[in-house]
Amino acid sequence: GQNIDQPTEMTATEGAIVQINCTYQTSGFNGLFWYQQHAGEAPTFLSYNVLDGLEEKGRFSSFLSRSKGYSYLLLKELQMKDSASYLCAADNTDKLIFGTGTKLQVFP
Amino acid sequence: DVKVTQSSRYLVKRTGEKVFLECVQDMDHENMFWYRQDPGLGLRLIYFSYDVKMKEKGDIPEGYSVSREKKERFSLILESASTNQTSMYLCASRHARDTGELFFGEGSRLTVL
Numbered sequence: 001g002q003n004i005d006q007p008t009e010m011t012a013t014e015g016a017i018v019q020i021n022c023t024y025q026t027s028g029f030n031g032l033f034w035y036q037q038h039a040g041e042a043p044t045f046l047s048y049n050v051l052d053g054l055e056e057k058g059r060f061s062s063f064l065s066r067s068k069g070y071s072y073l074l075l076k077e078l079q080m081k082d083s084a085s086y087l088c089a090a091d092n093t094d095k096l097i098f099g100t101g102t103k104l105q106v107f108p
Numbered sequence: 109d110v111k112v113t114q115s116s117r118y119l120v121k122r123t124g125e126k127v128f129l130e131c132v133q134d135m136d137h138e139n140m141f142w143y144r145q146d147p148g149l150g151l152r153l154i155y156f157s158y159d160v161k162m163k164e165k166g167d168i169p170e171g172y173s174v175s176r177e178k179k180e181r182f183s184l185i186l187e188s189a190s191t192n193q194t195s196m197y198l199c200a201s202r203h204a205r206d207t208g209e210l211f212f213g214e215g216s217r218l219t220v221l
Contacts, residue, residue, distance in 0.1 A: 008148075033210070042198060042212040043151075087151065089210075095141065095166070096210055100150035 002026045004099035006088050011105045012078050020073045020102045022088030030091040032064050032071045037085045037101065046073070048091075078106050111135070112213035114199050120219045127186040129216050131199030139202050140182035141210070142166075142174065144195040151198065157182055189220045 003025045012018040024032065031050040035043035049055055049064035049071060061074040073086055085101040115130035133140065139158055143151040143166075153166030155174040163174050171193060175183045182201075186193055199213040 042214050044212075045209045048209065089151075094164070095153055095156055097153075098143075098151040100148060 002090075002092070002097055004088055004090055004097055006086075006099040006102045008100065009103045009105070011107065014078055014080060014106055014108050016078050017074065017076050018078060018104065020075075020086050020088075020104070022071045022073070022099060024069050024071070024088070024090045024097075024099075026090045026092050026097055028093040029066070030093055032062075033087075033089040033091060033096060034062050034071075034073045035087040035089065037087060039084070043087055046086075075104075080106050080108065082106050112199055112201055112211050114197075114213040114216045116216050117214060118217050118219075120221065121189050122221050123190055125189050125220075127189050127218065127220075129184040129186075129197055129199075129218070131182045131184070131201075131213055132180050133182075133199075133201040133211070134180065135201065135203070135211065136179070137201035137203050137211075138179070140176065141200045142172075142182065142184045143198045143200065144168070145198055145215075146195050154184065154197075186218075189218075191220050194218060194220045 006022045034046040037043040047062040054063045059076045064071045083106045085103045087101045088099040089096040112133045141156040142154045145151050157163045157176045173185045197216045200210045202208045202210045
């Protein structure tokens with residue numbers, strides 16, 4: 001079967017670091033996407049990991065372990081505008097399979 | 109600036125009506141997708157298409173059909189709308205078959221009464 005798991009909700013404080021985990025199980029796997037979605041808006045691309053390891057892009061980093069079927073998104077120096085849903089998606093050759101998303105709330 | 113445009117942001121329809129949701133992309137992408145997004149269920153794939161006149165069923169195709177007469181346009185059709193099709197519908201596109209970022213439209217929020 002195909003399954004993407006991520007926590008439903010998380011909270012954090014402005015300036016802090018938060019890690020959002022994602023585990024996946026899919027038939028066929030090319031890589032792992034992370035998208036950000038603010039309420040009422042379309043998802044926007046954050047990162048795409050194909051190889052194992054950490055990829056850093058400013059305040060956001062994403063990690064992939066293909067052997068463990070595991071990824072995480074790391075957000076540093078949190079800002080209020082980072083309050084959003086974060087969607088993990090496995091690239092299954094033909095299509096992307098999305099998790100249910102993690103709603104992150106950042107408090108002052 | 110790359111763009112995926114959905115024709116309607118908000119629609120209200122009655123049960124049994126035929127509904128057309130249009131999506132146009134200006135990036136010459138081969139692949140186009142229709143998802144619906146519901147609270148607690150995430151994005152679920154309805155249909156996708158690799159090329160003009162080609163279509164593939166996603167995970168939840170029942171009650172929907174699609175049309176891809178031109179490369180840039182992918183339409184989602186609800187032949188007879190039902191209340192359980194009230195949802196946010198997101199169109200997306202991307203270039204190659206197995207790589208590349210997925211670009212999303214703004215979404216169409218459909219309410220079926």
